[in-house]
Amino acid sequence: MAIRKKSTKSPPVLSHEFVLQNHADIVSCVAMVFLLGLMFEITAKASIIFVTLQYNVTLPATEEQATESVSLYYYGIKDLATVFFYMLVAIIIHAVIQEYMLDKINRRMHFSKTKHSKFNESGQLSAFYLFACVWGTFILISENYISDPTILWRAYPHNLMTFQMKFFYISQLAYWLHAFPELYFQKTKKEDIPRQLVYIGLYLFHIAGAYLLNNEKYQKGFSLWAVLFVLGRLLTLILSVLTVGFGLARAENQKLDFSTGNFNVLAVRIAVLASICVTQAFMMWKFINFQLRRWREHSAFQAPAVKKKPTVTKGRSSKKGTENGVNGTLTSNVADSPRNKKEKSS
Template sequence: MAMVGPNLDPTLSSFLILSPHSCHGLSSNTEVTAKTAFLFILPQYNISVPTADSETVHYHYGPKDLVTILFYIFITIILHAVVQEYILDKISKRLHLSKVKHSKFNESGQLVVFHFTSVIWCFYVVVTEGYLTNPRSLWEDYPHVHLPFQVKFFYLCQLAYWLHALPELYFQKVRKEEIPRQLQYICLYLVHIAGAYLLNLSRLGLILLLLQYSTEFLFHTARLFYFADENNEKLFSAWAAVFGVTRLFILTLAVLAIGFGLARMENQAFDPEKGNFNTLFCRLCVLLLVCAAQAWLMWRFIHSQLRHWREYWNEQSAKRRVPATPRLPARLIKRESGYHENGVVKAENGTSPRTKKLKSP
C-alpha cells in the first residue's frame, strides 16, 4: 500500500492506493494490447518443429495474415512518400523534366529502390536457407507448409508492397493512359506471389522472384540514367540481353520443378487441409500461368524493340533525304573611307569629302 503524506489531498491519494484487483486489471489490459499489436506487427501461426538438437519455430499461413499485410501496407505508403519527397523530388527538380518524363522518372525511382532492396533480401534468404546449393529442395518434401520466419515475412512484405501500389495510382496522380499498363503489372505480380504463397511453392517462388527482380532493377536503372542524359543507352542494351536470358531461365526452372520434380513425388493427392496441391490439374494450371506470363512479357518486349528500331531507322532515313544547304560565299564589300551620316559620306575628320568636278568636253 502506498504511503500518504499529511499534506496530500485525499482525493488524489485515493488514486495512489492500488488494490491487487486494480493491478490485475492493468496487467490484463496491457496483455490484450500487446497481443493486438503483435497481431499487426509479427507473422502469425507459429509452430515449434522438433530438430535433432532442439526445436525451431516455423510458420504457416492463415486468415490473420491479412491483418499483418494491412499494417505493412500503411508502412509502405509512408516509406513511399519519404522516398518521393526527400530523394526523387529533389533530383527531378534539377533535371527539369516534362510531365510525361517526370511521371516515368517517379515510377522508375520508386521501383529501383524496391527492386534493389528485394534482390538483396531475397538473395540473402535463398543463400541462408540453402535453396541455391540444393536445387532439389525446391520440390522435395512437398508441401512446404512450415516456413521459416524470414521466408514468411518476405512474402507478407511483398504482398503489402504490390497491394499498396493500387492506392498509389491515385496518390501519385498517374495519367489515365498509364493506369491500364501499371494495373497489368501489379495484378501479374500479385497473382504469382500469392499463388506461390498459398500453393506452398514458396521456395520456387523465391528463385523466380530473384531472377525477375534483378532484370527489373536493371531496366529501371537504365531508364533513370536515360532521363539524366539521353545519350546513356548502353544499359538498355545490357537489359535487352539479360531480359531474354531471364525468360529462358524462369521457364526452364518452372518446368524442371513443377513438370518433373513434383510429378515424381509419391504424394499426389489433393488435400487443402494439409496444403497439398500436387495434382496433375494444379501442376498444369501453374505451368500454363507461368508460361503465359513469360510469353506475354516476351511479346511486349519484342513489340517495343521493333517500335524503337522503326523510329530509329525513320529518323536516319529522314536525315539522309534532306540535302545539305550550301553556304553562300560572303561578298566582299568595299567600304569608302569615313562613315555615313544621314545618307552622306563623311570623312574621318567629320567634313564631307569634296565631289570631283567633271570636265566639260
C-alpha cells in the same frame, strides 16, 4: 505597414488535395495507432496480429542442428492483417523515396510532365527491385537453394517456412498491394492506369500463388536490363518446368489434401505451368513490342539528321549553290560577302 499575403493557401482538411499532399503523414498516423496498441495490454492482442508474423510453430531440434529448437511459420487468414500493416509501411517508404530522392533529381533535370511520371515510376520500381533482388539472393544462399535446387520439389508440400522466407512473401504482397492506392496518390494518368494494373495484377497473382500453393519461386527481371529481362524469363520457365513438370510429377504423394496443404495433383500442376508459360509469353510479347517501338522511334529520329548527298547539276545555278553554301547551309564566305563588298568599294 502593408500586410503580406500568403502566396499559397493550404487546402481544406480531408479535401481531395489535402489527402494527396499529406497522404504519407495520414498513413503514418494510422500505422502509429497499431504500434501504440502494442503498449497496452487491452489492445496488444489485436495490434500484434498486424505488426508481427502469425502462425508460429516451434519444432524440437534434431541431431544435426546445434540449436535447441527451430521456429517455423505457415500461412493463414491472419496474414491479411499483417499484409495490410506492411502495405502502410510501403506507402510511407514510397513517399520518403519520392520526396528525398526522386523529387530532388526531378528539380535538377527539369523533366517534362511525361518524363517526370515515367522517371518516378521507374525510380520507385528500381529501388524495390534492387532491394528485393538482394534480399532474394540472400534467401537463396541461406536456404541452400543454389547449392541444392532439388529442395524446391523435394519433400513437398512446403507447409512451413522460415521467418525470413515468410516475411519476404509478406513484403512482396504488401508492396504490390500498395501500388493500387499509389495510382490515386501519384495522380496517375488515365491512359497509364490499365498498363500498370496489368503488371501489378500479374505480380500479385504469381506471388500469392507461390505463397498459397506452398512452393518457392522467384522471378526478377536499355541494354543490360534487356539482357537480364530475357534471361529472367528463360530462367523462370526452366525452373518452373524443372520444379513443377518434373520434380513434383515424380513425388510419391500426389493426392489433393487441403488439410495438409498438398496441391500436387495433375490438374494443379498443369494450371500452374500454363499460367507461368502464358504470363512469360505475354511479358516477352510486350517486351518485343516495346523494343521494336523504341527502334522505330530511334530510326525516325535519326533519319532527318542524315545529310543527303549534294546533287551535281550543270549550269550557273549549280555554281552559285556551291559558292553560297554546302547542302543548303551558308558558309563563312557568304557571311563575309557584305564585308568584302565594303572593302572593295573603299
